[in-house]
Amino acid sequence: MISSKLPKLWYGGDYNPEQWDASVMEEDLRLFRLADIDVATVNVFSWAGIQPSEDTYDFSELDRIIHRLQKDNVAICLATATGAHPAWMAKRYPEVTRVDYEGRKRKFGGRHNSCPNSPVYRSYSAAIAGKLAERYYDLPGLVIWHISNEYGGYCYCDNCAEAFRVWLQKRYQSLEALNKAWYTRFWGHTFYEWDEIVPPNALSEEWGGNRTCFQSISLDYRRFQSDSLLDCYKLEYEAIRRYDKDTPITTNLMGTYPELDYFKWAKEMDVVSWDNYPSIDTPPSYTSMTHSLMRGLKSGQPFMLMEQTPSQQNWQPYNSLKRPGVMRLWSWQAVAHGADTVMFFQLRRSIGACEKYHGAVIEHVGHEHTRVFRECAELGHELKMLGDTVLDSRSAARxxxxxxxxxxxxxxxxxxxxxxxxxxxxxxxxxxxxxxxxxxxxxxxxxxxxxxxxxxxxxxxxxxxxxxxxxxxxxxxxxxxxxxxxxxxxxxxxxxxxxxxxxxxxxxxxxxxxxxxxxxxxxxxxxxxxxxxxxxxxxxxxxxxxxxxxxxxxxxxxxxxxxxxxxxxxxxxxxxxxxxxxxxxxxxxxxxxxxxxxxxxxxxxxxxxxxxxxxxxxxAGIGALLPPTAGVEVKERQKGDKTFLFILNHNAEESVVNLGGESLKDLLSGNTFSGECRIPAKGVYILERK
Structure with a gap:
């Protein structure tokens, strides 16, 4: 299991009480209890608050948040806050901001705006991760470390150009070997000095994102940037491990995100976690495939669903609501594929900036009398009832x-x-x-x-x-x-x-x-x-x-x-x-x-x-789990001598599945089914067989 400190399917998500008056947290905790929320991810974007200047750290607010959560037995997923650097850092050290694909030097703003090869950024990010680990490593309710947030984006600055040349020297050893590997005699691209090599972007070899004159250099730059960001992750990982030898460490991946080689990243992660944000028209088979990919990153080990929205997103062209039952259905779909957590972004809606219209368990109205909260609470009750029954079970496929x-x-x-x-x-x-x-x-x-x-x-x-x-x-x-x-x-x-x-x-x-x-x-x-x-x-x-x-x-x-x-x-x-x-x-x-x-x-x-x-x-002797029914997904997890058959009806109407001669008990309803079995629209059964 991910952590013995919370031996059940985790339920919770990103929580940002530093964004509101302290009194709001008391009401939030009451609502957490109503929904059986038992884990909160904190400190994701708090770097500026914790480190207001180069040499000053202030953990008082984070201490207060963690202490209050612990008092209510809410487990802690503690982030290192390095997903966005503070404004003072960009002002004093302009090198920390990226140069974009078009060759433009970024100013402070947004996120994913830190150059992964900036010595300044690397030094400060490792330092704050170490400070956090030194302070909180023995926290009783700390169940996992969360490094940065959704790594991604490339940089094309001078730091990256220099680091790219060093990376190439390690890979090819000599310019002769590089010229041969890249086929540089084409278009007279032979290199005679390492500093003649520049990053491939809109100012050199590429245009339009994936169009390039030289595939070899563009391919290597993607490898290099993925490795550079991974090195940043590893620096924070090592800083945490100097103090905390046991608590698992992760960072949240993004499914089929194109820019990072997640198989390489997974080798450095204690547990894979990822953020699942399908659109209303995303085929269930595509989401299923992505869950399978995340499970496959670490040879079938259970993974974390770190983020999903309770209802709507804010960043897609058309941000549709999740229809009644869909949040529950998609949550159980993740579990069916190997997730041992169900977590959201976010637990309470922000009231300003670009994510104020992103869904949350607690809506802007601030109470429990909403459709979304009721559905979240019902799911929380199911997860609590299930306990550790399916925890750490594995999927088997041939x-x-x-x-x-x-x-x-x-x-x-x-x-x-x-x-x-x-x-x-x-x-x-x-x-x-x-x-x-x-x-x-x-x-x-x-x-x-x-x-x-x-x-x-x-x-x-x-x-x-x-x-x-x-x-x-x-x-x-x-x-x-x-x-x-x-x-x-x-x-x-x-x-x-x-x-x-x-x-x-x-x-x-x-x-x-x-x-x-x-x-x-x-x-x-x-x-x-x-x-x-x-x-x-x-x-x-x-x-x-x-x-x-x-x-x-x-x-x-x-x-x-x-x-x-x-x-x-x-x-x-x-x-x-x-x-x-x-x-x-x-x-x-x-x-x-x-x-x-x-x-x-x-x-x-x-x-x-x-x-x-x-x-x-x-x-090949590979059979179906059950005879197929259009729109009904069937997945299986195994634990010891037990098998759990997840039946998920993605249809908008009741459907029928054939269980054959077996008589199987549904762990959620307690009902027993056999033969032709009716499953409600957007319904979920978890059938146990020995």
């Missing part, structure tokens, strides 16, 4: 999808073949096809051990890092099933093409080579036509595809990209139906050792994806 931030950066920095290709969207398409069939799936990094999986899917695995091809070959050879797609195996870790035919180092495993890649215009499609070889009726099992071609019903559409491939031992399962490459392979499977490797040469429609992945999972 299918996994590989997700890699560096590959994502490379795909989206690529100068072609199509602006329509979005890495996260393609990952979601494969995840959704499994989600809709109630097939459990993990999202894991490329370094993860594959021993526990029967099926591994790597959508758009454009970048092949050293050792990856050999790892996948070993997985398939011992009996695993591997699926990858178009635009895979193209480049190495420096975004340099692997010559000799696509998909490069995956060519032997897949038994194909791709000669060309066609980009389809928006709205343009091709067809996937199943191939039915003659003379195999009744002998489907002898084919490498296990009879999938016979199971595909009619033709399917495909879009975005079409690889024009030739087989080198692989069997053709489907081919293109139109254009000059009509009849060329579009879906192949290759026997390799005891396993199989599939290549999907295009981006198929949902109907194909469902049939294809359903067949592959069945052949």
């Amino acid at each position: 299918a996994a999808i590989l997700f890699d931030w560096e590959n994502r950066w490379a795909v989206e920095l690529s100068s072609g073949p199509s602006v329509a290709l979005k890495y996260v969207d393609e990952v979601h398409r494969y995840y959704r096809a499994l989600y809709e069939q109630n097939i459990s799936c993990d999202l894991i990094g490329v370094e993860e051990d594959l021993e526990n999986y029967e099926l591994v899917i790597a959508p758009v695995m454009y970048m092949i890092k050293p050792g990856f091809a050999e790892k996948i070959e070993a997985f398939v050879e011992r009996g695993g099933t591997f699926i990858t797609t178009y635009f895979s195996g193209i480049v190495n870790e420096n975004d340099i093409v692997t010559t000799g035919g696509y998909p490069g180092k995956l060519r032997k495993l897949l038994g194909i080579w791709a000669e060309e890649i066609d980009a389809l215009l928006p709205g343009q499609t091709n067809e996937l036509v199943p191939v039915q070889p003659p003379g195999l009726s009744g002998e489907q099992g002898t084919r490498a595809d296990g009879g999938l071609a016979q199971g595909l019903n009619g033709n399917y559409t495909c879009s975005i990209l079409c690889d024009l491939i030739h087989t080198e031992g692989a069997e053709v399962v489907a081919e293109y139906g139109s254009d000059f490459y009509k009849g060329m392979p579009a879906l192949t499977v290759n026997r390799f050792g005891k396993g199989k490797a599939w290549y999907v040469a295009t981006s198929p429609d949902e109907a194909f994806m469902g049939t294809f992945l359903g067949h592959v999972c069945k052949e």
